[in-house]
Amino acid sequence: MMWRPCLRIWMRGIRAYAEFGLIDMAVELFHIIPEKNCVSRNAALLAGLCENGKAFEVLDLFISIVGEGLELTDYTLTTVATVCGLLGAGKLFEQLQGFIIEFGLLANACVEAALLDMCTHCGRTVDAGKMFKRWPFEWDSSIICTSMICGYQQNGLQHEAILLFCRCNVEGSIILDEVASTSILGVAGTLGSDKMGEQIHCLVLKSHYFQI
Numbered sequence: 001m002m003w004r005p006c007l008r009i010w011m012r013g014i015r016a017y018a019e020f021g022l023i024d025m026a027v028e029l030f031h032i033i034p035e036k037n038c039v040s041r042n043a044a045l046l047a048g049l050c051e052n053g054k055a056f057e058v059l060d061l062f063i064s065i066v067g068e069g070l071e072l073t074d075y076t077l078t079t080v081a082t083v084c085g086l087l088g089a090g091k092l093f094e095q096l097q098g099f100i101i102e103f104g105l106l107a108n109a110c111v112e113a114a115l116l117d118m119c120t121h122c123g124r125t126v127d128a129g130k131m132f133k134r135w136p137f138e139w140d141s142s143i144i145c146t147s148m149i150c151g152y153q154q155n156g157l158q159h160e161a162i163l164l165f166c167r168c169n170v171e172g173s174i175i176l177d178e179v180a181s182t183s184i185l186g187v188a189g190t191l192g193s194d195k196m197g198e199q200i201h202c203l204v205l206k207s208h209y210f211q212i
Contacts, residue, residue: 018048027057041065046079055083059092066099074110081114085121093122109139113147120151125160141173146180153183153190161187162196169203176204 010033017026030045041061049057062080065072077100084092097115112131119128132148135141145168152161165184168174181204188197 014045014048018045018051021052023048023052023054023057041070046076050079050083055087058083074108077111078114081111081118085118088122093118093124109143112139113143116144116147116151120147120154123155125151125155125157141168142175142180145174146177146183149174149180149187150183153187158187158190162191 010029014026014029017023017029026045026048030041041064046058046061049061058080062076065076077096081096084096093115096118100111100115112135116128116131119125119131128148128151132144135144145164149161149165149168152158152164161184165174165180165187174180181200184200185197185204188200
């Protein structure tokens with residue numbers, strides 16, 4: 001009886017090829033897997049394509065997953081949203097958001113945050129602001145606050161970023177991790193405000209997130 005590797009071994013092979021940048025070999029290996037499912041597509045191939053900057057291939061795979069009626073995981077949707085944002089594809093954003101709403105997949109913090117990121121990358125800060133305002137109270141607000149501040153910064157809306165940061169800091173709804181700190185310090189640098197930079201630096205130190 002000939003030995004046949006289990007799905008986990010196939011997936012490890014795909015991930016190994018992808019991690020070394022051998023994405024063509026990863027795709028080739030994926031195509032010879034006897035039984036393909038949402039796990040092999042999402043956890044192995046989709047991740048590898050995204051990590052290697054294969055944006056259009058990610059979109060093609062997503063269309064394949066939807067067409068075959070396979071399960072759509074949070075990872076699938078957040079990865080595709082990230083890719084659409086990096087491409088700055090406003091039309092794709094509308095289509096993906098409509099798809100997610102139609103199939104009732106929006107009630108998830110990770111998916112909603114990824115959509116907001118995609119929105120700001122496409123330059124649609126007004127739409128992102130609407131999404132921010134309807135963020136459910138019971139969800140982790142730090143994720144969305146950081147995403148919105150970064151979005152304002154990326155779109156040159158420095159004053160809006162500062163105002164939102166001050167509000168979130170007073171409300172205690174933001175964690176000053178490396179992403180939030182880097183973004184808001186960048187805003188202070190763009191505005192040329194040494195005083196503001198010093199104040200933010202003090203807040204970061206007081207947050208005890210970084211150990212000196």
